[in-house]
Structures are given as structure tokens and as C-alpha cells.
């Protein structure tokens with residue numbers, strides 16, 4: 001479904017969105033689904049957090065990582081962006097050097113035209129973005145292409161591997177998906193000021209909607225770790241509670257709302273260092289970033305094992321595949337290596353124990369050997385449901 005072509009400058013777009021953003025932000029703050037990661041007296045994730053997560057479909061964990069770690073993560077992202085291919089498909093960066101990530105089996109960057117909506121209203125991504133968002137006109141001096149996403153964070157940025165091994169985040173993953181949870185993938189969303197592309201409204205899950213044992217957690221969740229503030233203007237918006245509903249008609253939501261500004265949706269409002277847990281069944285999306293504020297979000301997702309093991313899928317990219325125990329065993333080693341990488345850097349923090357790999361700590365130490373044997377090209381074993 002294409003929305004009517006309206007030519008808006010970035011400033012006009014920002015003005016059009018402002019009332020919706022103000023109201024959405026107020027509703028987001030009133031939801032009551034935010035706070036630090038908390039444990040109860042038994043060392044389990046506090047049940048109030050889980051109740052709020054399941055009620056809303058997302059929860060904002062405040063202050064998960066501090067300033068030193070924010071600096072390291074930002075520096076790594078800046079380094080990778082500086083070494084990106086000079087244009088889509090190029091093998092060299094803007095200085096003519098081999099682009100970062102060119103040694104890996106899969107492309108590390110996705111591009112889009114500034115302020116565009118690359119997938120909305122198309123059949124791309126299994127047609128799961130049915131409505132095109134407004135595409136404001138970028139400034140005359142804007143580049144032709146901007147990096148929209150960085151793929152495979154854990155092999156490109158050691159700081160991301162360390163964040164992946166975070167005790168609190170992995171404890172929440174176990175509380176939501178079971179102690180034998182398995183990984184999804186790791187992607188950086190890049191929304192530069194007055195350039196960042198929109199990600200049209202969609203739901204992530206594509207596999208288990210008709211499963212007899214479908215439930216509100218059937219397609220797992222994503223963490224969204226914020227390196228800069230996430231605002232109503234540059235952040236992801238979600239329709240709270242929509243993860244519980246099987247049939248959500250996104251074109252009808254847009255029609256009934258009179259525009260892509262879906263009624264009842266709220267933005268993820270976060271400070272740098274906050275991490276959102278976001279159910280993949282939520283209706284969600286983000287608008288073209290016509291604000292003056294950069295957003296960089298590190299996504300890392302996890303699934304319940306039973307939704308992956310022996311499941312046959314057609315991923316968004318690639319051929320039909322059945323996920324077997326061997327692939328899970330190999331891919332979950334990234335969790336163990338991440339835990340060790342974190343422990344080496346933040347030795348005063350508790351070390352998370354990932355039960356499926358208990359006793360295999362020695363073979364999963366973070367070192368130059370596991371960089372080559374476990375981490376390099378780990379993404380070829382990502383899961384997608």
C-alpha cells in the first residue's frame with residue numbers, strides 16, 4: 001500500500017510529526033514499563049519486570065551500561081562506519097582502502113537513500129512491511145546513500161561482543177525464553193540526523209503464527225541497546241500489546257489512523273546506556289529521522305529453543321533450511337565467548353552461566369584462536385523465524 005505522494009522537506013516533516021510525537025512520548029512515559037534490571041531475593045529477574053514486559057511487549061532497562069562502555073561502543077561504531085564501502089557494492093572505503101568487513105562471507109552493510117523508506121509497500125522481506133512511510137526530501141547536499149544497518153556486530157566490534165555477554169541481559173533472556181535460549185542475529189541500526197531512513201511498520205516474526213502452540217513469545221525478542229538517546233523523532237515506535245494478537249492488519253491501522261502515524265503507538269524513549277527488550281511480534285517501525293539527533297541502536301535477539309530446534313524455515317535471505325542441534329551448538333558458542341570477553345574487561349561484574357554450555361568454558365575463552373574459529377563468519381549460522 002503506497003501512501004499518497006506528498007513532497008515534504010525535512011523541516012516540514014518534523015513539523016507534521018510534532019503533535020503525534022509529543023502525545024506518544026507522554027503515553028510512553030505513563031506506561032510504567034521502565035527501570036533498571038532488578039532481581040528478587042532468589043536471584044531471579046524480578047517478576048514485576050516480566051509482568052510489564054508481557055503486558056506491553058517491551059520494557060526499557062535503564063542504565064544497563066555506563067559511560068566507559070558507551071564510549072567504547074561509540075568508538076567501535078564510528079570506526080566501522082568510517083571504513084564502510086564508499087557506495088553500495090563497492091569493495092573499498094572512501095579512502096580507497098579495502099572496506100571493513102570485506103573479509104567476511106556476508107555483506108556487513110545495508111544502504112538506503114537518505115530519508116527514504118527502502119522496504120515499505122514492497123514485497124521485500126516477505127512483504128512484511130505493507131505500507132510505505134512518508135519520504136521527506138533530503139537537503140541538496142545530502143549524500144546519495146547512507147548506511148542504514150551494519151550486520152554481524154559481534155565479528156566487527158569487540159565492544160559489542162562484550163555487551164553480548166552482559167550478566168543482566170542474559171539473565172533476562174533466560175527468564176523470558178528459558179535457560180536454554182538461543183541467539184537470533186546482531187545488527188546495528190544507524191539513524192544519522194536528517195538522513196536516517198525509515199523502517200516501515202511491520203512485525204518481525206514470519207514462521208510460527210499458525211503453530212498449534214503459538215503464544216505471545218513465539219518469535220522471541222530483540223534487545224535494542226542505545227548508544228545515544230532514542231527520542232520520539234529518531235526512535236522505534238511500537239503498538240503496545242500487539243504481540244498478543246495474531247491478526248494485525250497494518251494497512252487497516254494506517255487507514256483508520258488517517259496516516260502512517262498509527263493511533264495508540266508509542267516511541268521507545270531512552271537515554272544512552274538503556275536497553276529495550278522488544279517482543280518480535282509487536283507492530284513496530286521508525287520514521288525518517290528528520291531530527292537533529294543521531295540514533296545508533298545495537299540489536300541482539302534471542303529465541304526459545306523449541307521455536308528453533310528442528311524447525312524448517314525460509315529465511316528473509318537465502319534458501320529453505322532446517323535448524324539442527326549441531327548448528328545450535330555451534331552458534332550458541334557466541335554466547336559463551338561473549339561472556340568470557342565481558343569477564344576479561346569487566347572482571348568485577350558477575351559472570352553469567354549459560355547452562356547449555358556449562359563445563360565448556362575452556363574451549364570458549366575469548367582469544368585470537370576463538371576470534372578465528374568461533375567468531376569469524378558466525379552470522380552464517382544465524383537463525384531466522
Ligand SMILES: O=C(O)CCC(=O)C(=O)O
Pocket residue numbers: 189199204222235236284285286297299
Ligand atoms: O531501529 C529501527 O529503526 C528499526 C528496528 C526494527 O525494525 C527491528 O528491530 O525489527
